[in-house]
Amino acid sequence: MIPTCAIYNPTAGRGRAARLQEVWQARTPPGTEFRATREPGHAIELATEAVRAGFGRIIAAGGDGTVHEVANGILAAGNPDVRFTTLPVGSMNDYAFTLGLETWWRESRPWDDLQLLRVDVGQVSGAGRQPFFVNSCGLGFNGMVTIESRKIRWLRGIPLYVLAVGKALVRHFATPTLELQIDEQTLHLPTLAMSLGLAQREGGFPLTAAASLDDGLFHYLHVGDIRRWELIRHFPGMLSGHLPTDHLKLRMGQCQTLRVKSQTPLCLHMDGEFFCTPEDGITTFEVKLYPQRLLVEYYPPALYGGAKYATIRERK
Numbered sequence: 001m002i003p004t005c006a007i008y009n010p011t012a013g014r015g016r017a018a019r020l021q022e023v024w025q026a027r028t029p030p031g032t033e034f035r036a037t038r039e040p041g042h043a044i045e046l047a048t049e050a051v052r053a054g055f056g057r058i059i060a061a062g063g064d065g066t067v068h069e070v071a072n073g074i075l076a077a078g079n080p081d082v083r084f085t086t087l088p089v090g091s092m093n094d095y096a097f098t099l100g101l102e103t104w105w106r107e108s109r110p111w112d113d114l115q116l117l118r119v120d121v122g123q124v125s126g127a128g129r130q131p132f133f134v135n136s137c138g139l140g141f142n143g144m145v146t147i148e149s150r151k152i153r154w155l156r157g158i159p160l161y162v163l164a165v166g167k168a169l170v171r172h173f174a175t176p177t178l179e180l181q182i183d184e185q186t187l188h189l190p191t192l193a194m195s196l197g198l199a200q201r202e203g204g205f206p207l208t209a210a211a212s213l214d215d216g217l218f219h220y221l222h223v224g225d226i227r228r229w230e231l232i233r234h235f236p237g238m239l240s241g242h243l244p245t246d247h248l249k250l251r252m253g254q255c256q257t258l259r260v261k262s263q264t265p266l267c268l269h270m271d272g273e274f275f276c277t278p279e280d281g282i283t284t285f286e287v288k289l290y291p292q293r294l295l296v297e298y299y300p301p302a303l304y305g306g307a308k309y310a311t312i313r314e315r316k
Helices: 021-026 042-052 064-077 094-098 101-106 141-150 157-171 228-233 235-240 300-315
Strands: 004-008 033-036 057-062 083-088 115-125 136-140 177-182 185-190 193-197 218-223 250-255 257-261 268-270 273-276 284-298
Touching: 004 021, 004 042, 004 064, 033 042, 042 057, 042 064, 057 064, 064 083, 064 094, 064 273, 064 284, 083 094, 083 101, 094 101, 094 300, 101 300, 115 268, 136 141, 141 157, 141 193, 141 268, 157 228, 228 235
Parallel strands: 004 033, 004 057, 057 083, 083 284
Antiparallel strands: 115 284, 136 193, 136 268, 177 185, 177 257, 193 218, 218 250, 257 284, 268 273
16 A cells, blocks of 8 residues: 555645545545645645655646646655655646546546656756646746636636636737747747646646647747737637647647746746736746656546547657
8 A cells, every 4th residue: 555645735726625524534645644725835845745645646636736836845755766646636637637637537447547757857956946836837928828827716717718818818818029939949039928837738738739748849839919899709619729820829749858038027827826927027038848757646548638639649
């Protein structure tokens, strides 16, 4: 039996984690130890302590913010053989979706159905900090959508982010020219948004639907100086993962590093948690990929959305 510690955020999913606490605790392996977070950042500390105490499996019970912190704690502890699992009881559960764990949870499948995979992680460096991320990071408009989503307390899931996009379209639609060094290529581009995906979804939108967790690459989507009506026109494609590949202002590709410089302060989120907002005054940062750095449990039949995104992945 693998010693297991479950770290949970009682406020995740607008309180959903707390409401379902008895349900999800009953579904954890026998002998699981439960540790609740008290404040932002506490899950990092709890996860690091759990790894150093000898737990072989660490569970993040919550949304993508809890996943982000627990993964950072495991990575900080430096034991590559600790298993990381997430129970999808948050607002969006993007990482759990890519790992097939939303389906595994919904179907009440047993723990023996899970398998192990070593996955890539990203790291953002700037302003004296170097946090990791496991799902995605979003620059510009994407970060402003996250800001708006946090102001909305009465929705969760995809409806929450659809409304947040609408609010950001009105309040935060800017396309400053950024210096983007994508691997060895340097570009100066008007930029509404840029997503780097290790997994498929960001805020429920499959912006990098062809991404693989262990291919040693970020999959990116860069959005240039398009107009509001164009973004609205492509909204169905954002929801389905079928964005046009021949649009001059929608760039898609793969990379291992990204360096960003701006004349104006930047907004960047990682797994839905902020690295910086415009108020922080940060104008430069670097993102690097570290291959197969984290050991995760996943549900094979629903990995990468199962059949839902199979045709997109076949085209990559």
